Amino acid sequence: MKDIHTTCEWGKGERWGDAETETGMSRLSLSDTDKQARDWFHETTTALGCKVHVDAMGNQFAVRPGLNNDAAPTYAGSHLDTQPTGGRYDGILGVTAAVEMLRVLNDNWVETAYPTAVVNWTNEEGARFAKSMTASGVWSGDIPLEDAHNLKSVIPANDTATMRSELERIGYLGEVPCNWEASPMAAHFELHIEQGPILEAENRRIGVVQGVQSYKWFTVTVRGRDSHTGATSFQHRADALLTASKMILASHKIASKHGALASTGILNLKPGSTNTVPGFVQFSLDIRAPQDDTVNTIEADCKSAFSALAAGEDVLNIQAGCTPSSRQCTVDWHTDFVSPATHFHDDCIASVQAAAQDLCGSGEVSGRDIGSWGKLMTSGAGHDSVYANKRCPASMIFVPCRDGVSHNPSEYSSPEQCADGANVLLGAVVRYDKL
C-alpha cells in the first residue's frame, strides 16, 4: 500500500474524497510523471537485487536470480501508466504487488529454482497512444515496432508527439530489442482489479482469470459541409455532428441486440463554432464481445448502418421525425486495434487457482467456505497478459473493486483486497517456478 500511494504522488488526478489518498490518477504514458514512476521502478527493483533492463518500447524488466539462471524467469507484472481520469489501482496494483513479491522473497531468503522477475509494460492503457497494450504487443511480435514508435499522441487532439519521440525525451528508449527472444519469459502472471462489479456483487475474494474477451477499436470520420446554423435549412445541410450522433446511437442499439458493447470515448469536430454546422467529425468506436464472431458481426452491422445514416436512410428507426436532407455526409472507417478473444494457459490458471485455494480455502473469516471464495472468470478489459500469453503461459488474478468502477478517479480496492491479490500473485509465481 505504501508503494501504491508513494508512486501515486506522480501524476495525481482529481480529488474524490477527503482523505489524503482519495484522489485519482492522470499519468499518461511517457509523460513526465510516467518517467518519475519508471525511475522509482528502476531504483526500487535494483535496490532489491534485480538486474534491470529497458527495451526499445520502454518496457522495464527487473530480474531476480534463481538457483539456475539458464532458463527464462517467471514474471509478475502490469503497467504504471493510467487513464487521463484513472484511479490508483488499475495497473499500479499489479506492478507494486510484483515488487512486493520481490521483497517477500528477499525477506524470507527464498531461493527460487529459476529466476523470478517483474515487468512494467509501456502504454497498456492506450489512452495517450490509441492502441492498448502497445508495448507487450510489440514484445510478442504482434505489433510492428515501427508502427508503435510512430503512434501519435491523441491527448490533446493534434499533439505531434509520437511514442518514439516521447521515449527519447524521457530517456526510456532502451537498447535491448523489444521482443520475446531478447526478454524471454517462462510465464507471466498479472494481478489486476476486476474493473467490473461481479466479485463484489457475489462477495468473492479472488477471480481466477481464464481469458479476455475480444475487442476492436476504430476511428470513424464523418464529413459533411460547414454551413451557417441560422441561414441553412435542414434540407440543405450535411451536418457531420448530427450524423455522428445518429451513428453513436446506432452502434449502441446494434451492440444491445447482440448483448455486447459498443462505446465512443473520443469525439473531435471542426470547426467548433456555435453558429457553424460542423463539416467534420471524428470519433472512436470500441466494440467488445466474448466471441470474435460477435465483434465482427457488430462491426459489419455498424458499417452498413453508418453508411445508410450518412446517406440519409432510415435505420433502427433513428431517422423517424428527422428532416430529410438533399445533401449527404460521407463516412470512413480506420481500424486502430484488434485484440481477438484470449484463452489463458491451463498451467498458469491452475497455479493461480491453487495459490488462491491456499489463501482462502480454509480457516475462513466471515463464513466464506471453499468454493465460494473465488470465481473462474473472463476479463472484459484487455491486459498485457493477452500478448504475453502468445509467447509464454499466462494467467491473471482479479480482486474486487468498489462498485465495479474503473477508469475513474474514485476506483478503489481496500488494503485487504489488495493484500489478497498480492498473496495469490506470490503463491502463483512460486508454484509455477516449482512446476
Next chain:
Amino acid sequence: MKDIHTTCEWGKGERWGDAETETGMSRLSLSDTDKQARDWFHETTTALGCKVHVDAMGNQFAVRPGLNNDAAPTYAGSHLDTQPTGGRYDGILGVTAAVEMLRVLNDNWVETAYPTAVVNWTNEEGARFAKSMTASGVWSGDIPLEDAHNLKSVIPANDTATMRSELERIGYLGEVPCNWEASPMAAHFELHIEQGPILEAENRRIGVVQGVQSYKWFTVTVRGRDSHTGATSFQHRADALLTASKMILASHKIASKHGALASTGILNLKPGSTNTVPGFVQFSLDIRAPQDDTVNTIEADCKSAFSALAAGEDVLNIQAGCTPSSRQCTVDWHTDFVSPATHFHDDCIASVQAAAQDLCGSGEVSGRDIGSWGKLMTSGAGHDSVYANKRCPASMIFVPCRDGVSHNPSEYSSPEQCADGANVLLGAVVRYDKL
C-alpha cells in the same frame, strides 16, 4: 474587390480553389490578424478624411463630415472578424463596401447634408467569444460592458483569454465609452451576403431586408460517470456522450416538427480516451425561428426531452432498442445569448428599396424587369443591424452568394454581385441623408 482581397491576406483560411483568392478566412475576433485588419481600417478611413475613434469594445467609428455636423452621422458598416472556417464576404463585404462609399463620395466631391460614417463592429460572429454581435449589443445597452469584457474565448476550449484581455493585448481597448450616446447614429445600413439560397435560386439581385429571425444560444452540460468501456455493462453506465447524442438528435426532431432550426456546433467531452465512457459532455445549442414564441416552445420542448433522456425515459422514439441503464445522467442548461425577432425601420427599408430600384429598376441586362430584381426578405442570420436598430433606424441589403453557402471557406459572391450591393448601400445612405 481590391480591399476585400487585400484585407483577406490577414487571416487566410483553407484553400478551396486554384486561383490566388480562392481561400477561405480564419480571422477570429481580436486575434493578431484581426488587429491587422483593424489597422488597415484605421489608416484607410483616416486617409479618406475621416475622424476615427475606438470605443471600449474595440468598435471603430470613422466619420466623414457633412455640411451640418451638429446631427448624428448616417452609418454604413458591418464586421471584419470571421468564423474559424469562414469566407471572404461575410461581414468583410459590408465594411469594404462602406469604405468604398467614402471613396465614391470623395471622388465625386459629394457634400452630404449631415455626416456619413463607417463602423467596424467587434466580434459579430460570436465564434471566438460565444455571444454573437457582442459589441453592437453593448453599444445599444443590451449587453452589459462587464459581461462582454469577461467573455472567455471558446477556441480552443479552455483558453483563458477574455475579450478585455485581448482588446488590451492588441491595443484596441478604446477610451470612448461603448454606447449609443457616445457614438450616436442617425441610421445604420449594412450590406451583407444573404448566407442562404433564396436570391440565387430565384435569380434576384438584391434582397431588401425587413428583419431578422429570433434566436437563442445555450450551453448544455451532461454529467454521467467515467467508466471502463470493456468492463462496464450498458446497464451500469451513465454515458454522457451517448446521452448527448440522443439530445442532439432530439433537438433536431423537435425543431423539425416546428419547421424551425436547432443546431450544435461545439461539443467538448472529458476525459477523451477510447476506453473510457465519457462522464462529461458540454455542447452548444442554437435554436432559431421567425417568431420568438416558436423559439421558446422549442426551448421548452428540448428541456423536457433532454431531462427525460438523461433519466432514461423514451421520448421521440429515441430510446427504442437501447439498453436501459440503472444509472442516470444529469443535464444543465445555460443561456448564453438571446436575440428576439427584429423588425427593421420603415424609413430605412424604404431607402434601401428606392436605392435598389434606382440600380435595377430599368434598363436591365439579362431580361430582369422591375419587380423581379429584388425581394423583401427576413434574415436567418443575426447581424449588428439588430442591435443598431434598437437605437436608430436600420435596415440591410442582401446580395446572392453561391449555393447559399456561408460560414464555409468557399463562400462566394461575384464582383458584379458585390458591386450591386455596394451601389445600393451608397444609394441608401445618400437617400437617408437627404431624408
